[in-house]
Amino acid sequence: MSTIAAIATPDAVGGISVIRISGDKATDVADRIFKGNKKPSDMDGYTCSYGYINDENSCHVDDVVLTVFKAPRSYTGEDVVEISCHGGRFITKKILRIVLKNGAEAAMAGEFTKRAFLNGKLSLTQAEAVMDVISSSGESQLRYANALKEGSVFRRISCIKNSLVEILGNLAAWADFPEEDVPKVDPVVLEGQIDRVVNDITKTIETYDYGRIIREGIKTVICGKPNVGKSTLMNCLSGYQRSIVTDIAGTTRDVIEENVRLGDLTLCLSDTAGIRSTDDVIESMGVDIAYKKIDEADLILAVFDCTSELDEKEKDLINKIYNKNTVIIINKIDETSRIDKKYLTDKFKHIIEISAKNEEGTEKLVSVLEAMFISNKSDADEGIIANERQKMCLEKAYNNIIEAKDALNNGAMLDAVTVCLDMAAENLMELTGEKASETVVNDVFSRFCVGK
Numbered sequence: 001m002s003t004i005a006a007i008a009t010p011d012a013v014g015g016i017s018v019i020r021i022s023g024d025k026a027t028d029v030a031d032r033i034f035k036g037n038k039k040p041s042d043m044d045g046y047t048c049s050y051g052y053i054n055d056e057n058s059c060h061v062d063d064v065v066l067t068v069f070k071a072p073r074s075y076t077g078e079d080v081v082e083i084s085c086h087g088g089r090f091i092t093k094k095i096l097r098i099v100l101k102n103g104a105e106a107a108m109a110g111e112f113t114k115r116a117f118l119n120g121k122l123s124l125t126q127a128e129a130v131m132d133v134i135s136s137s138g139e140s141q142l143r144y145a146n147a148l149k150e151g152s153v154f155r156r157i158s159c160i161k162n163s164l165v166e167i168l169g170n171l172a173a174w175a176d177f178p179e180e181d182v183p184k185v186d187p188v189v190l191e192g193q194i195d196r197v198v199n200d201i202t203k204t205i206e207t208y209d210y211g212r213i214i215r216e217g218i219k220t221v222i223c224g225k226p227n228v229g230k231s232t233l234m235n236c237l238s239g240y241q242r243s244i245v246t247d248i249a250g251t252t253r254d255v256i257e258e259n260v261r262l263g264d265l266t267l268c269l270s271d272t273a274g275i276r277s278t279d280d281v282i283e284s285m286g287v288d289i290a291y292k293k294i295d296e297a298d299l300i301l302a303v304f305d306c307t308s309e310l311d312e313k314e315k316d317l318i319n320k321i322y323n324k325n326t327v328i329i330i331n332k333i334d335e336t337s338r339i340d341k342k343y344l345t346d347k348f349k350h351i352i353e354i355s356a357k358n359e360e361g362t363e364k365l366v367s368v369l370e371a372m373f374i375s376n377k378s379d380a381d382e383g384i385i386a387n388e389r390q391k392m393c394l395e396k397a398y399n400n401i402i403e404a405k406d407a408l409n410n411g412a413m414l415d416a417v418t419v420c421l422d423m424a425a426e427n428l429m430e431l432t433g434e435k436a437s438e439t440v441v442n443d444v445f446s447r448f449c450v451g452k
């Protein structure tokens, strides 16, 4: 494989920048451009040397620290040299140009991690986790990304695959040596084994939503009738005036969206038009969108004004949301309350009282949401699937196993069952990367940044 190089740090001014070189000729390239008290090719792995880099006219470019990693004990599994220089954009690019003129090729996006994968340093799911670690923006996201990087999903999927392989082994033994002393495959036992695999796959697919919430945020809808304080709440959560707040009912005509960080969670907030009957065509479109958003949401923050009694429209809304992930927010507690709280406490588990205008009580919202959405560390370690690709592989495996089950129940030959289970095992190996096609692998790494 060629020797590749790229800048591994952001394209910005900083204290230091790092240029990374990986491949058989990494130390040869470094020998040609580095002047220090040690020759890079004579250095041991995990050692550094101080020196400087000159350009082709022998002009001093920068003094640097050069670190050598020897194959296979490096990120990529190949010889790697990292040059740490002063963090100017011009200097860093100039050193990269010198490196490229002296025998290295420019690395493609994700090529270092791709090599780590091809050299067996990481599974495909672990490689995917590298980007999740980089893009983590909170404790739970980092914890889950690190668990993925340490192989949680790989282990979980391997376990399921091993169960399938065991079933396939029994089927093959019986099919190949029926006259020998191999135990006959009992369809009832076989179905029980298949059901266990189906159950494991279903549970794993279900982790996708939790992973998405941690990675991308909770799709949250703030709803309630006009003037209860939805926009004020949204502004209070997002920290600045974003929705239009007025005393005129129905001023939030459409859906206003905003991402806010709340404790360890990200809420992707939509402030919808007030839920009520309206003759205003534009606003009624907003109300329709509001109901659609409610159906798609991970979380509903339903706001009620404590100064008035619940009306029929609000009771309709309650009926629509009472079996969903809802937090009831009783607003305006700085005023005299007339609301029937019991009606709400009978139906909902999570109820908090706030004054959005005075920014009082919102900390209770944070603790309720953390209890609702952040599961504990062991969940992350059990393996939470991380992206659409992994989910699709699991869904394909699921469909193939269901087909195997149908074949079994319809009295088909065991060969037909074997074929379907075999395909399911392949789907799982595509997920971990053990049998992923070049197209799949290239697609995964194309989403990386250059230098990673």
Ligand code: GDP
Pocket (backbone or CB within 6 Å): 224, 225, 226, 227, 228, 229, 230, 231, 232, 233, 244, 245, 246, 247, 249, 250, 251, 252, 274, 331, 332, 333, 334, 335, 354, 355, 356, 357, 358
């Ligand atoms: P929306 O139509 O539900 O978005 O309601 P707005 O956020 O536009 O608020 C309607 C009115 O209620 C405005 O005059 C707000 O200042 C007022 N309001 C909002 N929150 C509170 C609160 O906590 N206490 C009091 N007293 N008034 C509030």
